[in-house]
Amino acid sequence: MRIRTAVPLALAATTALAGSLLVGAPASAASHQGGVHLGKIQYDSPGKDTRSNASLNAEWVEIHNNTKAKVQLKGYKLKDNTGYTFTFGSYNVSAGKTVKVHTGTGKVSSGHVYWNRGSYVWNNTGDKARLIKPNGKLLDSCSWTKSGKGTKNCH
Numbered sequence: 001m002r003i004r005t006a007v008p009l010a011l012a013a014t015t016a017l018a019g020s021l022l023v024g025a026p027a028s029a030a031s032h033q034g035g036v037h038l039g040k041i042q043y044d045s046p047g048k049d050t051r052s053n054a055s056l057n058a059e060w061v062e063i064h065n066n067t068k069a070k071v072q073l074k075g076y077k078l079k080d081n082t083g084y085t086f087t088f089g090s091y092n093v094s095a096g097k098t099v100k101v102h103t104g105t106g107k108v109s110s111g112h113v114y115w116n117r118g119s120y121v122w123n124n125t126g127d128k129a130r131l132i133k134p135n136g137k138l139l140d141s142c143s144w145t146k147s148g149k150g151t152k153n154c155h
Helices: 002-033 053-057
Strands: 036-042 060-065 077-079 085-087 098-102 112-114 126-132 138-145 151-153
Antiparallel strands (some): 077 085, 126 138
């Protein structure tokens, strides 16, 4: 008789625990996807690393606005592990849109801004991109190791 009573209680406890774990997972995943966040990163520009402007601009980080309103990125920072830092000037990213931060030089246009560097930022063998709000709070980060593709989908 004790066995019959213990089994339903153990089953109920296990079901409750599993249910609470399942409920917690989507909430954290959804909040990680929301707002402004890192998207795809091309950390290894295709072909040889020639340090030409075309090669430098083929290294980029996408920042995605997953909100329902445009976001002003002025003062937001993009940093790597060694401390290289890009700071946004006045730039609006529309709701549901993406902006690429290219390593080289170029003219700012819709969806494209430029770091204006003459050398690469992102390490091909492993690095970590950080998106930091103007108040210094870490908004998102994405790390990688050499995968053979040269790209990383952060979300």
